[in-house]
Amino acid sequence: MNRPQPTIRHDWSTDEILALHNLPLLELVGHANAVHSRHHDRNAVQKASLLSIKTGGCPEDCAYCPQSAHHREVKLTRDKLMDPAGVLALAKRARDAGAERFCMGAAWRQVRDGREFDAVLTMVRGVRALGMEACVTLGMLKQHHAAQLAEAGLTAYNHNLDTSPEFYGEIITTRTYADRLETLAIVRSFGIDLCCGGIIGMGESRRDRASMLQVLATMAPHPESVPINALVPVEGTPLADRPRIDPLDLVRMVATARIVMPASTVRLSAGRSALNREAQILCLLAGANSVFYGDTLLTTPNAGIGEDGALFAALAPLTESDEHDPLRQPSSELVTAAAS
Numbered sequence: 001m002n003r004p005q006p007t008i009r010h011d012w013s014t015d016e017i018l019a020l021h022n023l024p025l026l027e028l029v030g031h032a033n034a035v036h037s038r039h040h041d042r043n044a045v046q047k048a049s050l051l052s053i054k055t056g057g058c059p060e061d062c063a064y065c066p067q068s069a070h071h072r073e074v075k076l077t078r079d080k081l082m083d084p085a086g087v088l089a090l091a092k093r094a095r096d097a098g099a100e101r102f103c104m105g106a107a108w109r110q111v112r113d114g115r116e117f118d119a120v121l122t123m124v125r126g127v128r129a130l131g132m133e134a135c136v137t138l139g140m141l142k143q144h145h146a147a148q149l150a151e152a153g154l155t156a157y158n159h160n161l162d163t164s165p166e167f168y169g170e171i172i173t174t175r176t177y178a179d180r181l182e183t184l185a186i187v188r189s190f191g192i193d194l195c196c197g198g199i200i201g202m203g204e205s206r207r208d209r210a211s212m213l214q215v216l217a218t219m220a221p222h223p224e225s226v227p228i229n230a231l232v233p234v235e236g237t238p239l240a241d242r243p244r245i246d247p248l249d250l251v252r253m254v255a256t257a258r259i260v261m262p263a264s265t266v267r268l269s270a271g272r273s274a275l276n277r278e279a280q281i282l283c284l285l286a287g288a289n290s291v292f293y294g295d296t297l298l299t300t301p302n303a304g305i306g307e308d309g310a311l312f313a314a315l316a317p318l319t320e321s322d323e324h325d326p327l328r329q330p331s332s333e334l335v336t337a338a339a340s
Ligand code: SAM
Pocket: 058, 064, 065, 066, 067, 105, 106, 107, 108, 109, 137, 138, 139, 140, 158, 159, 160, 162, 197, 198, 199, 229, 230, 231, 232, 233, 234, 270, 271, 298
């Protein structure tokens, strides 16, 4: 007998999403966890690896981004596009360390035809030949670029909304929300998966967070991948002094994304290094099912592979022989609290 398929809605309103987001925390996380286990293997957490293949000097003015050429105080060297052989050696290393997906980011406003784009196509083919999913984030693109990326076997294109349509103008002035939606539509029309999410902690309201999720959750189909980033405040950017968010805000955002986009991969992305092991596990319980794995994100530090060893060890089943495994020791805060 066929089991009824859980419904996936595309008609969410911002008010409905905000009401979910503001539920009592335990009710929200419980609801999200129930949705999660209906649509996904509850023990599966995909490891994705991230590499900046072209760093710095970007003409866009995204207020959060250390790679923008507008933020002259940021201490970041500008690099040329990496060569495909070097990129593929790092992809292989990431695969051997357990990554299933390799995401390559370039600080470009848009894709341009020529030698550099051809090199990116070579990287995509190479990553796919290693048996990994390949994702790129290259800024805006035209139809013929999407066609070439699809032909090279690209799994997904990352292009974030970043925030709500209402708050967007406070963060970026050099391209519009409509530009972003147009890029997403082009990518989608060539059968490439969408990786599209945003950032919390930039000064937006709760309604802005719900409003961004409303734009994502009314896309049909939903983006296959939804990265939820917490702002990493970088010295020299206009958002350098933003206070760190409460980790439970990230839990609420992840849980709400999970409920409104039940089948998507929700990625616990930037900002994870500021969370302890237990806060990360709460995010996973609330429906996140992927993390970026590796010591750096694009230009900023990530939770280190060592810390992630402890995270993944904590998620694994207990065995008779691991009772005294140091990776299973509780996190330092708990030890300190217990000793005092
Ligand atoms: N230039 C491309 C673009 O913007 O489409 C790709 C690279 S961009 C760095 C990819 C995403 O990383 C951004 O859209 C943003 O959501 C996220 N990001 C960048 N800097 C961040 C920061 N300081 N904290 C959190 N997320 C950040």
